[in-house]
Amino acid sequence: MKRNFLHISAAIFLLSTLLSGCMNDNAWIGAHRQGQSGQLLSNFGVFIVNEGNFMSGNATLSFYDKATGQTINNLFYATNGLPLGDVGQSMSILDSLGYIAINNSGKIYVINTKTGEYSGKITGLTSPRYIHFVNYEKAYATDLYASAITIFNPATFRVTGTIPTPGHTSTEQMVQVGATLYVTCWSADNTILKIDTGNDTVTGEIKVGTQPKGLVKDKNNQLWVLCDGNYGGTTSGSHQAKLQQVNPETGQIEKSFALSSENIASDLTINATRDTLYFINNDVWQMPVTASQLPAAPVLKNPGTIYYSLGVDPDNSDIYVSDAIDYLQRGLVYRLTAKGVPIDTLKTGIIPGAFCFK
Incomplete structure (x- = not known):
């Protein structure tokens, strides 16, 4: 779903999903735990959503x-x-709770980040993508197909409304500057929406x-947006991939850099001091926000593999880049220093696609 690839199914997990759909999640989990609690997770770790x-x-x-350097795989199921x-x-994490958007299942699972234990879920969603917390009682979830942004209460796990996005x-993805939220509109679009977080x-x-x-x-409250140009698109055609700096106050594009359209441009992120950008365009690139x-x-x-997702540690700017290998077997994640010096390699689940730093 991240890049519209369709892969071969894994029958045992599909069967488990179908079976779990016949039973209330709380009852299912209660029967599994039988009085046991989850293991304590380090406060210095990274969640990887595969x-x-x-x-x-x-x-x-x-x-x-x-x-x-230890990796715990299949944490939620285990x-x-x-x-x-x-x-x-x-x-996304709010205090001790982690909110995991499950795109094609149309829900968000909530876990205790100290143990991985299930805390609840948010349902009634079409195809949730990313989550942004406005405060402790209001959060937004973007959506791939809904033509609306969902508003929910992160404390009660209840949907409280929507923000229609007609057209x-x-x-x-979402970034807030002051009271205004900026939201990218992706599929066959070219728009960043401005949303008043006070009146939604x-x-x-x-x-x-x-x-x-x-x-x-960035550190100057300037927005940076990576436009993939509809790489490999068949309906509206492919266009130039771009990295652009946008002034949120004026809406003007201050800088625009043409990226290679022969490879997917993706996973724009920024370092701990918010002065250096990182993104994937076949290779992993690093660029100061002051660059011309x-x-x-x-x-x-x-080296000839599939760099699929990218994360930068908000504490020390270490780089995490995932390798999807062939989209079928378990993937890899490479951890490097901010200067690209290798630190560690870890084995994950199938298609490691997102990082969340605890």
Whole structure:
């Protein structure tokens, strides 16, 4: 679902998903735990959401302990006895709770980040993508197909409303500057929506390159957006992939860099001090926000594999890049310093697609 790939199913996980659908999650998990509690997870770790194969119900959650180098795979199932679902998309943390968007299952699972134990779920969603917390009582979830952003209460796990986005079917990543939320509209679109977080309404639009997906805020409160150009698109055709700097106050594009359209441009992120950008364009690239041109060489050269997702540690700017290998077998994640020096390699689930730093 992240890049519209369709893969071969894994029958055992699909069967588990179908069976779990016949039983209330709380009852299912209660029967599995039988008085046992989850293991304590390090406070210095990284959750890795493994997408799994579309329509196979084999998404999983991994946890990597930065101090020991230990990786716990299939954490959600091992702790709760319940499959994570169909296509793990992203994860966000609010205090001690982690919210995991399960795209094709149309729900968000909530876990205790100290143990991995199930805490609840948010349902009634179409195809959730990313989560943004406005405060402790209000959060937003973007959606691939709903033409609306869902509003929910992160404390009660209840949907409280929606923000209609007519004309914009696919909403993606979110960044807040002051009281205004900026949201990328991805599929066959070229728009960043402006939303008033006080009254939950769309107040304006900013036009950027084709298919804006990644969105970050730098140290100067400037927005950076990565537009993938509809790589490999067959309906509306492929366009130039771009990395653009946008002034949120004026809506003007201050800088625009053309990226290689021969490879997927994806996974824009930023370092701990918010002065250096990272993104994938076949290789992994690193660029200061003050740069006037693209770097001459990548920070990590692709040896011929599939660099699929990227994360940068908000504490020390270590780089995490995933390798989907062939989209069928368990993937790898490479951990490197901010300068690209290798630190560790870990084995994860199928298609490691998102990082969430604890």
